[in-house]
Amino acid sequence: MAIKERMSGNEAVSFAIRQINPDVMPAFPITPSTEIPQMVSTYIANGEIDTEFIPVESEHSAMSATIGAEAAGARSLTATSSAGLALMWEELLLAASNRLPLVLALVNRTLSGPININCDHSDGMGARDTGWIQIYAENNQEAYDNFIQAYPIAEDTRVHLPVMICQDGFITSHAVENITLLEDEPVKNFVGEYQPEEFLLNPGKPIAVGPYSVSNYAMEAKKNQEIALENSKEVILEVAKKFQKISGREYGLFEEYKTQDADYIMLIMGSAAGTAKQAVDDLRDKGKKVGVLKLRVFRPFPAEEIAMALKNCKAVAIMDRCESYNGNGGPLGSEVSAGLFRNKVMIETVNYIYGLAGRDFTVGDACDIFSELDDMIVNGKEVEQYQYVRLRK
Amino acid sequence: MKNGIEIRWHGRGGQGAKTAALLLADVAFKTGRNVQGFPEYGPERMGAPITAYNRISSDKIRVHSNIYHPDYVVVVDETLLGSVDVTAGLKKTGAIIINTAKSREEIEEHLGGYEGRVFMVDARKISVETLGKNFPNSPMLAAAVAVSKVMPREKFIKEMRASYQHKFAKKPEVIDGNMKALEMAFDKVEGTMEAEQLTISA
Numbered sequence: 001m002a003i004k005e006r007m008s009g010n011e012a013v014s015f016a017i018r019q020i021n022p023d024v025m026p027a028f029p030i031t032p033s034t035e036i037p038q039m040v041s042t043y044i045a046n047g048e049i050d051t052e053f054i055p056v057e058s059e060h061s062a063m064s065a066t067i068g069a070e071a072a073g074a075r076s077l078t079a080t081s082s083a084g085l086a087l088m089w090e091e092l093l094l095a096a097s098n099r100l101p102l103v104l105a106l107v108n109r110t111l112s113g114p115i116n117i118n119c120d121h122s123d124g125m126g127a128r129d130t131g132w133i134q135i136y137a138e139n140n141q142e143a144y145d146n147f148i149q150a151y152p153i154a155e156d157t158r159v160h161l162p163v164m165i166c167q168d169g170f171i172t173s174h175a176v177e178n179i180t181l182l183e184d185e186p187v188k189n190f191v192g193e194y195q196p197e198e199f200l201l202n203p204g205k206p207i208a209v210g211p212y213s214v215s216n217y218a219m220e221a222k223k224n225q226e227i228a229l230e231n232s233k234e235v236i237l238e239v240a241k242k243f244q245k246i247s248g249r250e251y252g253l254f255e256e257y258k259t260q261d262a263d264y265i266m267l268i269m270g271s272a273a274g275t276a277k278q279a280v281d282d283l284r285d286k287g288k289k290v291g292v293l294k295l296r297v298f299r300p301f302p303a304e305e306i307a308m309a310l311k312n313c314k315a316v317a318i319m320d321r322c323e324s325y326n327g328n329g330g331p332l333g334s335e336v337s338a339g340l341f342r343n344k345v346m347i348e349t350v351n352y353i354y355g356l357a358g359r360d361f362t363v364g365d366a367c368d369i370f371s372e373l374d375d376m377i378v379n380g381k382e383v384e385q386y387q388y389v390r391l392r393k
Numbered sequence: 394m395k396n397g398i399e400i401r402w403h404g405r406g407g408q409g410a411k412t413a414a415l416l417l418a419d420v421a422f423k424t425g426r427n428v429q430g431f432p433e434y435g436p437e438r439m440g441a442p443i444t445a446y447n448r449i450s451s452d453k454i455r456v457h458s459n460i461y462h463p464d465y466v467v468v469v470d471e472t473l474l475g476s477v478d479v480t481a482g483l484k485k486t487g488a489i490i491i492n493t494a495k496s497r498e499e500i501e502e503h504l505g506g507y508e509g510r511v512f513m514v515d516a517r518k519i520s521v522e523t524l525g526k527n528f529p530n531s532p533m534l535a536a537a538v539a540v541s542k543v544m545p546r547e548k549f550i551k552e553m554r555a556s557y558q559h560k561f562a563k564k565p566e567v568i569d570g571n572m573k574a575l576e577m578a579f580d581k582v583e584g585t586m587e588a589e590q591l592t593i594s595a
Contacts, residue, residue, distance in 0.1 A: 006422040006428055118434070138457075139455075139457070168457075170431070170432070170433075170434065171431070171457050172457070175430065175431035176415050176419070176428065176430040176431070177418075177427075177429050178422065178427050178428060178453075178454075274455035274456060274457050275455070275456050275457050275458050277455050278455055278456050360458050360459050362458040362459075363456060363458065
């Protein structure tokens, strides 16, 4: 039976970890993810789970120890934010290239500078080319549901890759909201026991993890890793279907909200998607045909699926909660545009940078953006293709 | 917002404005409502101004922005009145609730001609009387519930006792004091409301 509760996003992820009872959690605290290791260590101290908690002296060590534990054959995880993820960077690549199905709870926070503790997606986007699967959440419910789906995706033999479960720092991590939890048993059955085929602590079948590879072989290893990431798309959808059976909640690579007949679509990720949906409802009441495409799975990037979902609209606002300092737009702006072009979907796009370092994004902001798209299409207004939302000038 | 109310809390880091907002979300949840309670942090230090927010609705809550047109504002620390525009966007049909021992005239000077209702609760006095210390958030929480009528008094009191029993499991001696603080603040607001009614009928 489903449990009606209220809790913050950090509590929700910690609760999922309690239900899964993983083997090893090394962690180092950093705002706003600190509550996760704090709450998990409380569960351990209370004897509710028997996860081995390893306090370490830095995030580099946290990811190193998580990799070591996972390679040894233990289901492992850690949690971090912002500079913590940046300090893990070298190890993130090792986790993926050694094909270790560990899980990281990322509570998105901006990167310095200026130093700031609030939300944007700079940390996750900075790790976008490290080979990890990345799944983003709109609210505490999705953070919880995504976390439960993480190990079945990561450990699938077609995948064998690490998974980052992301949620917006403070906006969802520290907001208490309603949530529907699953009972412990269905979660345990869904995630199952971890049975790695090959692992270090297996004297009967010795293996090497992370050896040197000569140029003659390294390129094939990299392509194999890329194939695994491509495979994960199918697995993510299969796991979502199975999850729907136990939860009644439906997940895909992205969610389409009132997009079917929409002239204008906002493509957005994370907590601001809820705000954008409210704007859509308000504008629909006034007869405007608008919709939201909320991206859930950023890696693997569903370029073709996005292009097909957008092909009938007149213009799309591509929303980036991250500046990528390339002089050409944010990460989503660049990747969505490339995906549209490659799939020969020739619609207008505007790339908006919003919400950096916790700058608020409101229903009014979303309405203004839809109205700008309309002005561009209907009145031929010149609109900057790459611009900032509500920037002080 | 349709079918719901929005509340903005102003306090200083360490005074419990965020905790009060989370507690309000908690008790409102127990009445079957959809809730949101969240803080907005500035610099991380004791004494810095902080804002916290509540949305309480019969509908699913999807918006994840701060609140700019609240129905109610709660000011936990009156020293903010000179520096923070506490009535910004506050609806005329709503109310502001201020923790203060000052006179109405002195307070209204700082409210920028706000035309809605103003409630003053001396939460420091109530807290010192009931708990022996200045923890203004419990009385201010009760005042917010009394003014907004987000739930009936009896239900609120019952749920708060359960919350405190959970929160203060290791120091049960503070539960009764907190409960008394809630009741006193409720009495104060209901008294003000009765007086308002008398003024109107006169």
